[in-house]
Amino acid sequence: QVQLGESGGGLVQAGGSLRLSCAASGIAFSIYAMGWYRQAPGKQRELVAVITSGGDTNYADSVKGRFTISRDNAKNTLYLRMNSLKPEDTAVYYCNARGIRPTLNFWGQGTQVTVSS
Secondary structure, eight states: OOEEEEEEEEEEEETEEEEEEEEESSSOGGGGGEEEEEEESSSEEEEEEEEEETTTEETTTTTTTTTEEEEEEETTTTEEEEEEGGGGOEEEEEEEEEEEEEEEEEEEOEEEEEEOO
């Protein structure tokens, strides 16, 4: 059974930092592309950052220079370091694991990030 468990969300003031974690089980973590997505109230889910199995990264323009995605294959864990947080970063953040086949696409339950002005 595949499980992706996010943690690290919370309430922070604008300009602050948070680190999200996503612990994965039930998949061969190291060969999956992993990503963070977010969904704000009334908006569609959007890509925040992705990291391939080889370590290549890609970021949404809105978070470039502020967020850093990383992975620890030995711990089957994905991270998102978020600095200089803004109120518009407020959303539920979801962890995603994507394998080679389209059916290998898994989501976590999400963790709430709230940035106060």
